[in-house]
Amino acid sequence: MRSGGGSSADAGVAFGVDIGGTKVLGIALDAADAVVAEARVATPRSGTPLEGASPTEIGDQGAAVADAVAEVVAQLEAAVGAGSAGAADAPWGARAVGVGAPGMVDRAGRLRFSPNLPQGQGVDWRVLIGERLPGRKVVIENDANFAVLAEHRIGAATGYRHVVMVTLGTGIGGGIVIDGRVQVGGHGFAGEIGHMVVDPAGPPCPCGRRGCWERFASGGGLGLLAREAALAGALPGVVARSGGDPESVRGEDVTAAALSGDPDARRVVEEVGWWVGFGLANLACVVDPECIVLGGGLVGVGDLLLGPTRRAFAELVEGGSTRPGTVIVPAAFGERAGAVGAALGARAGGLE
Amino acid sequence: MRSGGGSSADAGVAFGVDIGGTKVLGIALDAADAVVAEARVATPRSGTPLEGASPTEIGDQGAAVADAVAEVVAQLEAAVGAGSAGAADAPWGARAVGVGAPGMVDRAGRLRFSPNLPQGQGVDWRVLIGERLPGRKVVIENDANFAVLAEHRIGAATGYRHVVMVTLGTGIGGGIVIDGRVQVGGHGFAGEIGHMVVDPAGPPCPCGRRGCWERFASGGGLGLLAREAALAGALPGVVARSGGDPESVRGEDVTAAALSGDPDARRVVEEVGWWVGFGLANLACVVDPECIVLGGGLVGVGDLLLGPTRRAFAELVEGGSTRPGTVIVPAAFGERAGAVGAALGARAGGLE
Numbered sequence: 050m051r052s053g054g055g056s057s058a059d060a061g062v063a064f065g066v067d068i069g070g071t072k073v074l075g076i077a078l079d080a081a082d083a084v085v086a087e088a089r090v091a092t093p094r095s096g097t098p099l100e101g102a103s104p105t106e107i108g109d110q111g112a113a114v115a116d117a118v119a120e121v122v123a124q125l126e127a128a129v130g131a132g133s134a135g136a137a138d139a140p141w142g143a144r145a146v147g148v149g150a151p152g153m154v155d156r157a158g159r160l161r162f163s164p165n166l167p168q169g170q171g172v173d174w175r176v177l178i179g180e181r182l183p184g185r186k187v188v189i190e191n192d193a194n195f196a197v198l199a200e201h202r203i204g205a206a207t208g209y210r211h212v213v214m215v216t217l218g219t220g221i222g223g224g225i226v227i228d229g230r231v232q233v234g235g236h237g238f239a240g241e242i243g244h245m246v247v248d249p250a251g252p253p254c255p256c257g258r259r260g261c262w263e264r265f266a267s268g269g270g271l272g273l274l275a276r277e278a279a280l281a282g283a284l285p286g287v288v289a290r291s292g293g294d295p296e297s298v299r300g301e302d303v304t305a306a307a308l309s310g311d312p313d314a315r316r317v318v319e320e321v322g323w324w325v326g327f328g329l330a331n332l333a334c335v336v337d338p339e340c341i342v343l344g345g346g347l348v349g350v351g352d353l354l355l356g357p358t359r360r361a362f363a364e365l366v367e368g369g370s371t372r373p374g375t376v377i378v379p380a381a382f383g384e385r386a387g388a389v390g391a392a393l394g395a396r397a398g399g400l401e
Numbered sequence: 402m403r404s405g406g407g408s409s410a411d412a413g414v415a416f417g418v419d420i421g422g423t424k425v426l427g428i429a430l431d432a433a434d435a436v437v438a439e440a441r442v443a444t445p446r447s448g449t450p451l452e453g454a455s456p457t458e459i460g461d462q463g464a465a466v467a468d469a470v471a472e473v474v475a476q477l478e479a480a481v482g483a484g485s486a487g488a489a490d491a492p493w494g495a496r497a498v499g500v501g502a503p504g505m506v507d508r509a510g511r512l513r514f515s516p517n518l519p520q521g522q523g524v525d526w527r528v529l530i531g532e533r534l535p536g537r538k539v540v541i542e543n544d545a546n547f548a549v550l551a552e553h554r555i556g557a558a559t560g561y562r563h564v565v566m567v568t569l570g571t572g573i574g575g576g577i578v579i580d581g582r583v584q585v586g587g588h589g590f591a592g593e594i595g596h597m598v599v600d601p602a603g604p605p606c607p608c609g610r611r612g613c614w615e616r617f618a619s620g621g622g623l624g625l626l627a628r629e630a631a632l633a634g635a636l637p638g639v640v641a642r643s644g645g646d647p648e649s650v651r652g653e654d655v656t657a658a659a660l661s662g663d664p665d666a667r668r669v670v671e672e673v674g675w676w677v678g679f680g681l682a683n684l685a686c687v688v689d690p691e692c693i694v695l696g697g698g699l700v701g702v703g704d705l706l707l708g709p710t711r712r713a714f715a716e717l718v719e720g721g722s723t724r725p726g727t728v729i730v731p732a733a734f735g736e737r738a739g740a741v742g743a744a745l746g747a748r749a750g751g752l753e
Contacts, residue, residue, distance in 0.1 A: 153720050162720035171723070211587035223687070227584050234579075234689025235563035236725050244719040245683040248600065256719055331597040335575070335687050337586025367596040367608055368505050368514035371523070373588045 064125050064146045065391030066118050067192055068092065070165045070219030073114070075121035076385055077129045078392035082203050084385065088124035090117050094168065110168035111177055119181035122146055145398075146185050147391030148178055149192030151222055153238045158189035161238075164255035165220040165269075188395050191233070192216070193240055195390030196380070197224025198231050198400055200342045202393060204381035209340040213332055214380070215242065216387070217325065217347035220255075221263040225336060231400040242332060243267065247324075262331075265324035268347045271300035275317050286311045304350040318350060319357040326361025333366050333375055344380030344387075355379065416477050416498045417743030418470050419544055420444065422517045422571030425466070427473035428737055429481045430744035434555050436737065440476035442469050446520065462520035463529055471533035474498055497750075498537050499743030500530055501544030503574055505590045510541035513590075516607035517572040517621075540747050543585070544568070545592055547742030548732070549576025550583050550752055552694045554745060556733035561692040565684055566732070567594065568739070569677065569699035572607075573615040577688060583752040594684060595619065599676075617676035620699045623652035627669050638663045656702045670702060671709040678713025685718050685727055696732030696739075707731065 061080025066073060069092060077086035093113035126144075152163025158175030160166070179187050197206075197214035206212040210229045216222035221243030225232050233239050243263035244256050251260025252273060264270050278284045279295035284303075288295050291302040306314035329341055347354065359377050366372065380386045394400055413432025418425060421444060429438035445465035478496075504515025510527030512518070531539050549558075549566035558564040562581045568574035573595030577584050585591050595615035596608050603612025604625060616622050630636045631647035636655075640647050643654040658666035681693055699706065711729050718724065732738045746752055 153724060155725075162723045209587070225687075227579055227586075228582075230580075232579050232688075235561070235691035235727070236689055238685075238720070238724060239687065239689040241686040241689075241719055244686045245597075246599070246679065246717070249679070257721075258717060258719075327598065327601065332687065333590075334593040334596045335577075335591065335684065336584075337588055337591040337593075339587035365598070365610060367593055367610075368590070369609075371514045372505060372590060373507075375587070 061396075062129055062144055063392040063396040064122055064144055065149070065195070065388040065393070065395060066121050066146060067149045067195070067385075067387035067391060068114060068118065068151070068166065068169070069192070069387075070151065073117045073121050074385065074388050075125050076388040076392060077125045078389060078396075082393075084389065086125050086128035087385075088121045088128065090120055092166075093117055111170075111172035111174070114166070114169050115174075115177040115181055118148060118178055122182060144185065145188065145395035146182055147188045147190065147195060147393070147395030149190055149195040149387045149391045150174065151192050151220065153241060154189060154191045156237045162256075164244075164257075167255070186395065186398070188391075188399060190391070190394055190400065191222070191224070191237070191240065192387040193222030193224040194231055194233060194400060195224070195388075195394055196222065196344055196382075196386035197226055197240075197342070197390070198393055199382055199386045199390035200344070200380055201226045201231070204386065204389075205342050205378045206340045209338075211336070211338045212340045212342060213329075213336060213338040214342045214344060214386070215325075215329065215332075216345035217267050217343060218345035219267065219269050221267045221328075222345070227336065233400065242328070245328065245331060247328060247331070262324070262328040266321060266328055268300040268345065270324065271303055271317065271321045271347060272298065274320055275300065275303045278313070278317055284313050284317065287314050300347070304347070307350060307353050315353060318353050321347075322354045322357025323361045325354065326358040327365055329358070329362045329377065330365035330367070333362075338375055341375060341377045342380050343377065344383065346384055348379050348383070351379075413748075414481055414496055415744040415748040416474055416496055417501070417547070417740040417745070417747060418473050418498060419501045419547070419737075419739035419743060420466060420470065420503070420518065420521070421544070421739075422503065425469045425473050426737065426740050427477050428740040428744060429477045430741060430748075434745075436741065438477050438480035439737075440473045440480065442472055444518075445469055463522075463524035463526070466518070466521050467526075467529035467533055470500060470530055474534060496537065497540065497747035498534055499540045499542065499547060499745070499747030501542055501547040501739045501743045502526065503544050503572065505593060506541060506543045508589045514608075516596075516609075519607070538747065538750070540743075540751060542743070542746055542752065543574070543576070543589070543592065544739040545574030545576040546583055546585060546752060547576070547740075547746055548574065548696055548738035549578055549592075549694070549742070550745055551734055551738045551742030552696070552732055553578045553583070555741075556738065557694050557730045558692045561690075563688070563690045564692045564694060565681075565688060565690040566694045566696060566738070567677075567681070567684075568697035569619050569695060570697035571619065571621050573619045573680075574697070579688065585752065594680070597680065597683060599680060599683070614676070614680045618673060618680055620652040620697065622676065623655055623669065623673045623699065624650065626672055627652065627655045627666075630665070630669055636665050636669065639666050652699070656699070659702060659705050667705060670705050673699075674706045674709030675713045677706065678710040679717055681710070681714045681729065682717035682719070685714075690727055693727060693729045694732050695729065696735065698736055700731050700735070703731075
C-alpha cells in the first residue's frame with residue numbers, strides 16, 4: 050500500500066469491485082497492476098424473501114447492495130490517499146470504478162437475471178451505483194467476464210488465446226476469451242455456464258429450472274451434496290464439526306474437514322471435482338479452450354478438488370487422448386480475480 | 402447450370418464437398434454464389450467393424466472415402482465444363498476445393514476424432530484427398546464450420562454477428578460465429594456440440610461415452626427413440642411402414658409417418674424437438690447467440706420439429722422472458738449448407 054499525494058502516478062489507480070453472493074470485495078490497482086488497497090463488506094441480504102416482493106421492495110434491496118459498493122469505494126479511496134483531493138491531475142473522487150455482478154448483465158449495465166443475487170435483479174444497476182458515485186466513470190459487467198480479463202491479461206492464462214474462466218463460488222460464473230478477446234455474446238450474456246442443465250431430473254436451481262451444472266459443481270453444490278450425504282449418515286466427522294445437525298452442514302465445513310484429512314469429506318470433494326471436470330468437458334466441446342482457469346472460493350481446497358477435476362476431464366472430453374491437451378489451472382488472483390479485472394476494465398473503459 | 406468455355410467467369414467457380422455419414426455431397430458455386438452443379442455418391446462403408454481394426458485397414462477405408470470425394474469432384478468438373486481444360490486463366494483441374502468432414506478436424510487438416518465417420522479417423526485426411534486432386538488448392542475443415550460460414554455469409558443468418566449453426570443429421574454438428582467470424586477454438590475443435598453430455602446415465606454414444614446430446618436430438622437420436630417406442634408397442638403405424646420389425650425402424654420412417662399425420666410418430670418427433678430445444682438453451686448459456694440456424698436432414702420435417710424446439714428453448718433458456726429473444730430458423734441451404742460453405746471457404750482459402 051502507499052499513500053497518494055496528488056502525484057501523477059495516482060492517476061493510474063483504478064478501483065475494481067466484485068459483488069458476490071456473500072461479500073462485496075474491492076481492490077485498488079495501480080498503474081503497474083499492483084493491488085495497493087483492498088476493502089470488503091458483507092453483501093446486504095434482506096430477511097424478506099424476494100419471491101412475491103414488490104418492485105419497490107426489490108429496488109430497496111438493490112439499493113442496499115449499491116450502498117455497499119459505495120462504502121467499499123470510500124474505503125479504497127481512504128486507503129490510497131484521500132489526501133490527493135483537489136489535485137488537478139487526479140482529483141479525489143474522479144477515479145474510474147469497475148463493478149462486476151453475477152448474472153446476466155446487459156450492454157447497458159442492467160442486471161437482467163441473477164439467480165445468486167436476486168436482490169440486484171431487474172433494477173437499473175447502472176443508475177443505482179452511478180448516483181452513489183457522482184462524477185466517476187463506472188463500468189458494469191458480469192463478474193466472471195472481469196475475472197477472465199484479469200487472468201488472461203496478467204494472471205494464470207497469459208499467453209493463451211483461447212481461455213475459459215470458471216468461478217466456483219455460491220454458483221458458477223464463466224468468462225470466455227476467444228482469439229485473445231473477452232467475448233460476451235450477442236446480448237452480453239455469454240459465459241452463463243453454471244446454468245447448462247446437466248441432469249434434467251436433478252435438484253431445483255434458484256434460476257427456476259432443475260439440474261443446472263452449478264447445483265453439482267459449485268460451493269453451493271458442495272453444500273447440497275454434503276447435506277445429502279450427512280442425512281444419509283455418511284459424514285459423521287463433518288456433522289460433528291458443524292454442530293451436530295446434518296441440515297446445517299455447509300460447503301466450508303466439508304472443505305475444512307477434507308483439508309484436515311477426513312476421508313468422508315474428501316469423497317464428497319472428489320465427487321464435486323468429478324462434476325466440475327464433467328462440465329469442463331462439455332464446455333471444451335463447445336469452445337475448445339487451450340487453458341481453463343478455475344477460480345472462486347471452492348478452489349481454495351486445492352488439489353483435493355483439482356486432481357479429480359483433471360482426471361474426470363481427461364476421461365470425459367471428446368476425443369480424449371487424440372486431442373491436444375487443455376491445461377486446467379487455478380486462478381492466479383484467487384478470489385480477487387473479479388475485482389482485479391474490474392479495475393482493469395475501469396481503466397480501459399470496458400473489456401477491450 | 403452453365404457450361405464453361407475457359408472464360409474468365411469460370412475462374413470464380415469453386416467446388417465444395419461435404420462428407421456426411423451417409424453421402425458425399427458436392428456443389429459448384431459460381432462467382433455470384435449461385436450453385437451451378439451438384440453431385441453426390443454414397444459414403445463408402447466397410448462391412449468390417451473398425452473397432453480393433455489395424456491402422457492399415459482403417460487407412461484403406463479412409464482411402465475409399467477420399468476416392469468418393471475425388472469422384473464427386475470429377476462429376477462437378479464434368480458438369481461445369483471440362484471443355485475449359487487448358488485455358489490459361491482457369492485451367493481444368495485448378496479450381497479450389499473445400500472439403501468438410503464431421504468430427505474434430507485439426508488445423509493441419511487431419512481428422513483427429515470422428516464418431517460418425519470412423520473410417521476417416523486418424524488417417525492423414527489432407528494427404529489422402531490432396532494426392533487424389535493434384536495441383537488443386539484443397540481446404541479441409543469441420544463440416545459444420547463450413548455450414549455456418551454459408552448461412553452467415555449468404556444464408557439464413559446474414560446480418561447477425563453471433564450465430565450458432567446446428568446440423569441435425571446422423572449426429573449433431575455445430576458451427577459458431579462470434580462477433581462476425583467463424584470461431585474454431587484453440588485447436589480447431591470448437592462447435593463439437595453434439596457431444597455435450599446431457600444425461601450421464603443415458604444411452605451409449607459412438608464417441609465412447611454416454612448420454613451425448615446427439616443421442617437424443619439428431620436423426621440418429623430420432624431412430625433410437627423411435628425403436629424404443631416401437632419395441633414398447635407405441636408406434637404401430639411406423640412399424641408397419643418399415644416392414645413389421647420394431648428393430649428396423651429408422652428416423653426416416655418416423656418423419657415420413659409424422660408428415661403424413663401419424664399421431665404416434667408426431668409424438669416422437671416432438672420429443673426430439675424438446676431435446677433439440679433443451680440443448681440449444683444450454684448453448685445459449687455459453688455463447689449467447691442472436692440467431693440459431695438449424696440444418697441437416699432432420700429439419701426437413703419442418704414445423705413439426707421446429708415448433709416443439711422453439712417452445713422448449715423459450716421455456717428452458719436461462720432468464721426466459723427477461724432476456725432479448727434469440728431467433729431459431731431453418732437453414733437457407735438445407736442439406737447443402739456444408740457444401741456451399743466449403744466452396745466459399747475454398748475460394749477464400751479458409752474460414753476468414
